[in-house]
Amino acid sequence: MENNNNHEEVISDLRRIVKQKGLKYTEQREIVLSILLHADGHLTAEEIYNQIKKEYPKSNVGIATVYRALSFLEEVDLIASINFGTEGKKYESNMKSHHDHLICTECNAIIEFIDEEIEKRQDKIAKANKFKITSHSMQLYGICENCQK
CATH class of the missing domain: 1.10.10.10 (Winged helix-like DNA-binding domain superfamily/Winged helix DNA-binding domain)
Structure with a gap:
């Protein structure tokens, strides 16, 4: 509901x-x-x-x-x-909670993931540079497991 x-x-x-x-x-x-x-x-x-x-x-x-x-x-x-x-x-x-993407360059499959360490690291980098992050998007490109076969 x-x-x-x-x-x-x-x-x-x-x-x-x-x-x-x-x-x-x-x-x-x-x-x-x-x-x-x-x-x-x-x-x-x-x-x-x-x-x-x-x-x-x-x-x-x-x-x-x-x-x-x-x-x-x-x-x-x-x-x-x-x-x-x-x-x-x-x-x-945009209803989903924040997540990042792994994108296969062969079949265009999209795998969503959340990694708290990456999020913390981004915040740390921003703070060190006196930068306020308002939003971000991470997309990592490569070849998925199925296409590697």
Whole structure:
């Protein structure tokens, strides 16, 4: 139940942000955000589009609308993305607690991890340099176990 309440809060945040920016609230943005809030992993725009067609068959959401919604949601910091260069981006909601990523350069698999030692070390480095970290993102690239075989 708590998770659904959090999802409702994020949808409320979306409504508030749209109103503050003087924009029209659209169901399409809410649908895209909702899919990412319920996703287990990171999704491409195409995967989101396919899921919309399956879960919201009566909605009139085209792929271009999905891209526009993703761009807006990322701009207002409700979602985050990992860029795969020419292969595009994968998206996730910002609802999850902080984590970092291991990204396979062969199959684009994404492994999330949390390492308290890394977090402490970053804080120590920032403090030593009289620097206040407001956010960070760590992405380590390499080859996953499956692709090494």
